[in-house]
Amino acid sequence: MLEALGHSAPEDLFSHLPADLLLNRPLDMPDGQSEYEIIDYFQARAAEGAADYASFLGAGSYSHFRPVVIDSLVTRGEFLTSYTPYQAEISQGVLTAIFEFQTMVAQLTGMDVANASMYDGSTATPEAAMMAMRITRRDKLLVAGSLHPEYNAVLDTYLRHLGSPRQQVAYQPETGQLDLEDLESQLNGQTAALIIQSPNFFGIIEQIDEIAERVHRHGALLIVMFTESVALGITKPPAAADIVAGELQSFAHPPSFGGPSCGVLATKRKYIRQMPGRLAGETVDEDGRRAFCLTLSTREQHIRRAKATSNICTNQALVALMATIYMTIFGKQGLRELAEQNIAKARYLEGALRGRGARIEFTGPYFNEFVVRPAVGTAAEVNRRALENKVVGGFELTGALDGAMLVCATEMNRREEMDRFAESFSGGAA
Amino acid sequence: MLEALGHSAPEDLFSHLPADLLLNRPLDMPDGQSEYEIIDYFQARAAEGAADYASFLGAGSYSHFRPVVIDSLVTRGEFLTSYTPYQAEISQGVLTAIFEFQTMVAQLTGMDVANASMYDGSTATPEAAMMAMRITRRDKLLVAGSLHPEYNAVLDTYLRHLGSPRQQVAYQPETGQLDLEDLESQLNGQTAALIIQSPNFFGIIEQIDEIAERVHRHGALLIVMFTESVALGITKPPAAADIVAGELQSFAHPPSFGGPSCGVLATKRKYIRQMPGRLAGETVDEDGRRAFCLTLSTREQHIRRAKATSNICTNQALVALMATIYMTIFGKQGLRELAEQNIAKARYLEGALRGRGARIEFTGPYFNEFVVRPAVGTAAEVNRRALENKVVGGFELTGALDGAMLVCATEMNRREEMDRFAESFSGGAA
Amino acid sequence: MIKKVRPHQTQNEPLIFERSSAGKKGYQLPPLDVPAVNAAEALGDDNVRAEIPHFPEVSEVDVIRHYTRLSTWNYAIDLGMYPLGSCTMKYNPRVNEHVARLEGLAWAHPYQPEQLSQGALRVQHDLETYLSEITGMDAVTLQPAAGAHGEMTGILMIRAYLESQGDVRKTVLIPDSAHGTNPATAAMAGYEVKEVRSNEKGMIDFAALEAVVDETTAALMVTNPNTVGIFEEDIAKIADLLHSRGAQLYMDGANMNALVGWARPGDFGVDVMHLNLHKTFSTPHGGGGPGAGPVAVKSHLVPHLPVPRVVKQGDAYKSIEESETSIGRVRAFYGNFGVLIRALAYILAHGGNGLKNATADAVLNANYIRKGLEDVYDLPYSSPAMHEVVFSDSKQTKNGIKTGDIAKRLIDYGFHPYTVSFPMIVHGALMIEPTETESLQELDLFIDAMRSVADEAENDPDLVKTAPHSTRTSRVNETLAARNPVVKWDPPTSE
Amino acid sequence: MIKKVRPHQTQNEPLIFERSSAGKKGYQLPPLDVPAVNAAEALGDDNVRAEIPHFPEVSEVDVIRHYTRLSTWNYAIDLGMYPLGSCTMKYNPRVNEHVARLEGLAWAHPYQPEQLSQGALRVQHDLETYLSEITGMDAVTLQPAAGAHGEMTGILMIRAYLESQGDVRKTVLIPDSAHGTNPATAAMAGYEVKEVRSNEKGMIDFAALEAVVDETTAALMVTNPNTVGIFEEDIAKIADLLHSRGAQLYMDGANMNALVGWARPGDFGVDVMHLNLHKTFSTPHGGGGPGAGPVAVKSHLVPHLPVPRVVKQGDAYKSIEESETSIGRVRAFYGNFGVLIRALAYILAHGGNGLKNATADAVLNANYIRKGLEDVYDLPYSSPAMHEVVFSDSKQTKNGIKTGDIAKRLIDYGFHPYTVSFPMIVHGALMIEPTETESLQELDLFIDAMRSVADEAENDPDLVKTAPHSTRTSRVNETLAARNPVVKWDPPTSE
């Protein structure tokens, strides 16, 4: 081939580059390795992990059963190795699946429309905030103090430079729910939106309807964010919200050290043209048969450039497909049962920890996570003891909640594991 | 649906069975389990195994690297969940792959034609023997004493009732190769075939051309059997044989406690109509395009019934596909390199064991297996010590070779493992 | 109207040999950690081969593309209903694939020490226990690699048993409706085969049987439900007859999907039977195999079971390798162990009740199809149907349309054909087995398609005779293939 | 003649909602091992939802069939060449999928204790090290989830850097050939966008640039090679210009597949750049994502890298969660870790030399296509091509044929189209990027197909305008979709 192009060496292909820009040495890297060596390397890394530990970590990344069929399907080359479905005629598979995803997310959240995915929940949240600012043409944001702290940090990174003032709304120290009085006191005609999380970072379910009513009274929008999608199988959907941002990792992907996961963004029909991200829509082909294609792309960067609703291009399509398959295989009844099992497991854990004298920090209704404070010593001490029993304990909290921890129990946590974890609460100071 | 058929209960569907034949109690079995529980059960069984041991077992079942793409491809539903390709128009994928398999097996063995697979090597061998009896219309079989003992036992089970006399041909105690004088003395005008294995059970490569010449001189057929297909990457193919029976497990499937594996049967063109098993053949469709279909089925049980060349119906298609993919991905050069690595590893092991005073039992050329006798104590004692060092040692031999063992080293055995195993040869009596 | 499929593109693809380029390679080995050895020196010049002629040389992406493209030319259970009668093409659960690949099982060596094989042995023991309960038999061997292999194993056990009684017999009786493996097996086991006629109900003609069972009869091989999908209602009487004349009753259990949880061959008087795990117990067919054909026996045959035998002693599992009275080994090692794992996973998933429900659904689905088609296709036997239903093409032959044509036309409707021209007692048979895993939606589409083809056979017979019309390959010339068989690729002769 | 594809059947399939039957379920949970709890009691009546309206209810086999069928309607790299310019659709090695699923990595929780996270942290550290060497930059963050996200991260670092210098600037310069994410990103980061013109060589017009860079300029975002596949030969001069005026040079590294192993942005004067691991480093696109967009920086930007930072201290890996000067977090946790694993596996498989060879092959393949097509398609820029080649449809427009029509007709030839109508500086662009993993055979088929379409555009323009003709779905009406968007299934209104 080289010869066909009149070249004698690969170097000729780069000879038009300024000579001083060419790298005149080999890359300083090991030689190429065989498949076997690569597997070996990663197996060694995997063995440095916590595979044989029970774990009570949640806090935005959850461990749930993962039906085997998900990977059987998403590893089909037709899904795994296809690009964004710009050419609808040979991408109907992906397009149909996205359309189903959008529908299920809408059904689950009580919204009218959902997009084809965002990077994750933490980036979907500032996108929702910017969307609310575009819609309301206001720039002040209220943010619940019970938001996931990393989400709050991401919000900060995204919004700091846009000159939009952000204020925190406190949570009630007793219930762990948003403090409605504090909310009232901060809401005003400049408020673009209030951002809350439900279940919130402490696992507590927020009073969405009451909050919405107050927010709307001031012409502001309510953005409800969630990190634990399993809750939506049993809890009332945030239908009173204007925008729902969230994370479907629980439905789609093992924790994988935090990514990839699957951000979602859903809203009311009337706001569709202000949404970021891709949308699949229904249409027909030349022969009048139902077909799907990407639509409303005039919102997107490749058409609208600097005026686009977002810069997002590549999203989390394959993880969204995993979530779609998960939602399908569990289905209407299965998601409910799953949520009920999570409630039951968490209640058992609560009982076991109370049995060791631990105090549950908040009284508000919680789903599968709650904040607990050991009777003696700190969360860090408890966790240290737990590790010795092959248990990864809860997420250690700081600030006002210093010494307490956020624990999570899902359908995967066995009773025996919970009993084992509870034991760590009654040891002396480590 | 029941109602549509005029029934009110599932019991009605079975009401025409004689009442006393119906089972009037539930099956005495546990309730149905969830996917998670099933995985749990099998993980527990898997953990009872030897996953973290080095192993030097071969003896008919071999551990070799297995490229990841094999499973990526064979788990595609279109391969995994299709039936025997009787309906050619919607089975061209499987048929083409079988045709490729047949071709590669023929290329590898130096035969003209190969079938679509047999159950395994041990059952392909008696099928080859019966085929030879049909071809020669003779009924006496000579069997090398260096055949895999389990294969020999299977041969016995298949042939005992057909009244065909079988005699063993000795191996030379020095070289481990077939004793040509003993062979000469037993060959005569009643001999249907001689069955040898190469590399034989002791890992030794047989003098196939010399043997063939003698066998053919008496109008008998030579059946060459192999269990370690990797050898065919470097050793001379048994082209002088009339029928080749063998096992492609090394190319296809991990040991899996002995099955499934992939039997092969290949022969000369002129014997094609006496072959057992399925054959894919080339043809054209109505439009004259190349197409493949199962062919020569008049040999088979579903047409010829009691007069068929065999009763085989279901074969090992998916494992044959695995082997096909394996052969393709290694290819011409890769198979040779692989064989060379096996030779090198086995020579290193030989050196390491000799270094501990062990004696190599035979002088004949071997591929990746050899018989070794510890300087002191027995194979069983060595293996016991090895186990303590997380090494599964060799296969302990009996009879004339009592106290010795058959060891195998493949490309998967690391130098360090071989050194570790060698240490077990120098301990005192256990 | 064809509702189930539409044409779309599939990639063409040459044979892998035609894709090769010299020097390409799809896999890299790790570097040797021991000194390299010259092969000719190690093995002797004479023992080293020249390169393998015309063997493939391709890259990894070539391999992925080649076999992915090929795969798209196949129909499969994962794509839709596969109503092959006698084949029990049911859904193959994916978790079974997962557990069969767990390292500690998939990489277990058959000769590894018993203390490191407890898991692998227990899997077998558990499966044997469940299969005994399901069949009502006393013991099970898991060795046979497929149904036909199980038949041979069973017949050899009968032979061994009779011989142990000093009673050498020479014939095996087989109904004319039997699967081809039955007579082929009997012949391989050294028996003469005598055919037994079926009666007008599609069952064994008891009188004809009575007339033929004598002191030379080693066994009768019966399939129940038989290959026309009908339960042999005289089965117990047949067993008594055979036993009273010193013969044994072998049951081909290929159709156990009609009985599991409802009736047990061990309760009918069956002495020995095989199961097809790749049918009743959902292990995938994989384009033709691998399968597994366990054999279940009554106690008098236990001494003759093949070795090895897996037994439980206290808490430990053991493999017994030798036995004086055994028929010996029927296969090296432990049978198709990987297939056994999948079948056990299937049984665990269903449990006793789940298995029973599945059976009822299988029978229900077959009867639903029967009801949906019996007015347009000829039903040769009116006896109640079990898990499959057999029609004949006799209503269609007047226009020159045969069962094979209907089958090919069915392809255009998006279905895999039923089993064609079997069993032989039905002239022009259409043998339809839906299995329990088909939904009502798919069954309705099937009935609709079959009715539409019947209509076309009436009104547009040429359309049917030249089908399929929608596949990448039109009707394949099987006669030509057999005339001068080309079963191997050869490089084009250079001109 | 169309050589690459033939029509075959594909199964039709309704939406999953249309497949549902009340009460069906595809998954069974293990029984609870703790007391059940009444949800309404636990959460309060008000907090419990009614059932999810119209949510799917299907069996496992329904799920497998549904998504298997859907999958067959897609084109994919595994089926053939996917020459989307700017997208680097190369082969995705399967071992990468395998290692990303190893339990100890896939199930690692981002908050698990550091001593149990050494493997996960080391994977990141190793990958950062390799990416630094490949780009010639001083440090890398792996947080960003995709290229656009990386752009934002990079631009925010520039902002933080300038602000730390007390130098607040307000515009970002972007060439008119740039990808849409560049201006969209700059706007999201609060900058005004100014476009910079390209010259007749398809490169940034240096004079025009010089005229526009001033003290308000925060940065220039340049893609190199740029989106017409041409290396910006003035890149070093451009960097000097910017630096001399206090601005920074951002490089969009989407086209790094043309440079890896041959030239390093760090050696051109680039201050910050992103990589698309889902392009250059072969992680699968998965129908649109997930990807990963690491950002590499020069040392002056290191203080501003987002947190967390993975560092090695002695033999241990640590994650630094806080930093005063950092731009903060751009995403929760550690980025798309599973994607990082795959990219690292790719780098390990290739090694330095392998990466360099792959780059040469990618450039070679693009030039081979250019040579094969330049007589039939208009080549707007004659500058040497790197990894992709951009034609325009200007020779075909005389018959009313646009790039989009040629693309659709190419589908009939069995190929995925190239990138259509981008970059915008080429009117009616055909942007073709073959990548290194295409074989000569596939390239020849592609050239052949493109030439044939050019011929049809001349002789049978209607055939081209109404294409595709061989797909299950004919040309899709995108205008209708946008007019009254239906982006969610609703149950048919009952009549």
Ligand SMILES: Cc1ncc(COP(=O)(O)O)c(C=O)c1O
């Ligand atoms: C009735 C019957 N008997 C026996 C067999 C043979 O079983 P196998 O193919 O597993 O050898 C079959 C399979 O097709 C069958 O349908």
Ligand SMILES: Cc1ncc(COP(=O)(O)O)c(C=O)c1O
């Ligand atoms: C030149 C260029 N820049 C930026 C991007 C955006 O990258 P991503 O899709 O990963 O966000 C792309 C991807 O299409 C691109 O081609």
